[in-house]
Amino acid sequence: MLLLLLTGFLVQPAAAQAIAPDNTAAGSDSLLLLSFRTRRVGISTYSQQTDLRGRARLTPRQLLDYRLFSDWIYDDRGQPPFVREDYGANLFHTVSLPQGWQVGQQLHYEQSRANATRTGAWLARLGYEHRLRLTTLLDTLSTAHYVLFGGGAYDARNGRRDAGPSYGLEVTTLIYPSSQARQPVAVRLFGTRSHLGPRIWQRTLAEGYYERTLDEFSSGSLRLGYRSNRAEDYVPSNVQRIQSDTISSQLSWVYQLGDKVAFRSDNLLALPRRAFAYRQLSAESDTVQNIGYNQKELDTRQEVRVRSKKLQFMLLFNYRERNRNYSLDNNRNLPERRFSVATEREQIKDISEKTTLWQSELTWLPVQRHSLTLLGSAQLLRVDTPSPANTQDRDEAQHSLRLVWVGRWAGAFRTSLAAGAEYRQFVFIRAALSAENYTDRLLHWEPSFTWAPGRFSLKSTYHLWVSYQVRDRLSEQLKNRASRVLEQQQHLGYQFTPRLLASLDYARRENRIGLLNWPEFKESPLDTTITHDLAAGLRHSWGGQRGSSSLRLGYRFLEQRTHGRAALIGAGSTTLIYLRSLTRQQGPDVAYERRTNTGFTLVASLWLQQLRTFYRYTEGTGTYVGTSYTPEDLQRDTKNLYPYFEVALSWRLRGGRRS
Secondary structure: OHHHHHHHHHHHHHHHHHHOOOOOOOOOOOEEEEEEEEEEOOOOEEEEEEEEEEEEEEEOOEEEEEEEEEEEEEEOOOOOOOOEEEEEEEEEEEEEOHHHEEEEEEEEEEEEOOOOEEEEEEEEEEEEEEEOOOOOOOOOOOEEEEEEEEEEEEEEEOOEEEEEEEEEEEEEEEEOOOOOOOOOEEEEEEEEEEEEOOEEEEEEEEEEEEEEEOOOOEEEEEEEEEEEEEEEEEEOOEEEEEEEEEEEEEEEEEEEEOOOEEEEEEEEEEEEEEEEEEEEOOOOOOOOOEEEEEEEEEEEEEEEEEEOOOEEEEEEEEEEEEEEEEEEEOOOOOOHHHHHHHHHHHHHHOEEEEEEEEEEEEEEEEEOOEEEEEEEEEEEEEEEOOOOOOOOOEEEEEEEEEEEEEEEEOOOEEEEEEEEEEEEEEEEOOHHHHHHOEEEEEEEEEEEEEEOOOOEEEEEEEEEEEEEEEEOOHHHHHHOEEEEEEEEEEEEEEEEEOOEEEEEEEEEEEEEEEEEEOOOOEEEEEEEEEEEEEEEEEEEEEEOOOEEEEEEEEEEEEEEEEEEEEEEEOOOOEEEEEEEEEEEEEEEEEEEEEEEOOOEEEEEEEEEEEEEEEEEEEEOOOOOOOOEEOHHHHOOOEEEEEEEEEEEEEEEEEOOOOO
16 A cells, blocks of 8 residues: 555656646745545544645745645544544655756655554655657657656554665656657556565556547547556465556547547457465465466447437447456465365356446437437346356346436426336346346336526426336245335525525435235335435625625424334233334534635534434234334433534645745
8 A cells, every 4th residue: 555655646746747847937836725624424423634735846946745634533432432543644855957857755654543554655756858859850749757766665564564675667758650640659657666574565557548630530549558566465474465467458439420420439458367375474374375367358338429400319339348267376285186176166256247238318309498318228247157156147137218308498497307117137047046036127207397587496306216126936926025215305595685595405205115916016015214304594695805705594304204013012912013213303503604815715514403213103903023112112212412513624825936
């Protein structure tokens, strides 16, 4: 992790300077940005993040970038009372020298109390930038940038403290093949290595990118890359090395036929490889088995778009394939028969996944203010495992169709209506898991409207979707489920004056789950959850030459009801009851916001929430086997007051200019 964090902070300035040479004037402003956020996450959980970023031009040739940050999540019920507590600091200092040379240094530190880790590094840096193809006077943009860095790194974890040298090299070039070329060939080479005691962290990257306009209607691009990452960490009595290597290539082509038809093709081939190797920390340690896998990934995407005044059409074909094969290294010197058995056991995880996707979209504009859109998709996922001991072979098919109508009327009135259907089929090929096979049918209904005639605004949206999940086997019919979900959102606003706004927001969600008898198409309710969320407020804003402010006063009410069946424990018997569990959260809500023209922003809010949980029930007939309660349990009524707060501060400062 140290190396990856260090690389990200170090490489970005270098890459930016390779593309855009340092031509900042000596009078550039210094920059300082402070952000702070703290809030209550839960009943006993709090979070706080602080981030200080700055840039200062110390002299006309010296630039200093720095960052200090912290991230806390506390739970006051724990011992010790925190979940996460992280700190970090970065410092990047460069000095520009004549004739394209540059020297600098970087400091990095990061600490995590939850993981008991500390990492740090100091790196010196030497860079050089020069023009390429000096014989071509017209080519002033082809450049090469070299960076050599080295120093020391420190890492403490698992009760061990390791330190050692760290060094690396980066080369970035932009080359224009000819004087008529508009796009350059970009090549980047990067490598770094850190020795931390018995561990080695290493990263290598080589990539190239070229884009070319073939003619007036078409263009293409090619990207080639190689990435290698070696990360080592401690496991019991061993050092674990994770070696990842990936070769990838991507070819894209765009063809534009006039202004109505466009075709795009994106094709990606990647060959990842990963190996887990172990070496003993001492001669007495037991050796862990080395394992690894080779993988092939193919992704091709073909897209056609047709546009006219009345009709728009899109057709997409996407095919993805992933093949993974596992292997073992006989580092434990096992006999041939035992090694063969271990290899066969590991190769049970070999897998092949193939996904075929078709998507289409047709939009018709019959008149100027109305549109009708039809969307369809069909996807098939095939999972194959060569080993007969692996029962994960399956097919997953999904088909969907959606129709959307949008109408715009006079008087700032807009309506929309969407209806859709989905069909999903999940089939395990082998008999061992065929009991899990099911078919899922879904229906969607989504009406909405918006009305905003002047000061008044009203927006209302609804979404009803129904799902019927049916098992294939007759013996599994008791697992059939029917689900109905209804969501609605209402927003009402009125602008009394340019500075005074009243708003009312209401959201409701109802989720009903029942046992489904598919042959007779009957449903028996099992569980119902209903949530109400109501918020009303009045917002007043004011401003002046220095900035603007606003104050919001309101009230929020949130209730969640869960309906279900339970058993009431009485004198020697249990009785069926229809139980309602209620949770209510309500209280005044206040928020303040301040924004200035000098880059200062403060947002603070407080919800003085009263939390109450209680039960209501009615008795039924008969008995019930399941969750049971005593009369004392159902009479319990808890009330607590929890102030939920959030404070966010952002302050952007600019210093004076240097002469």
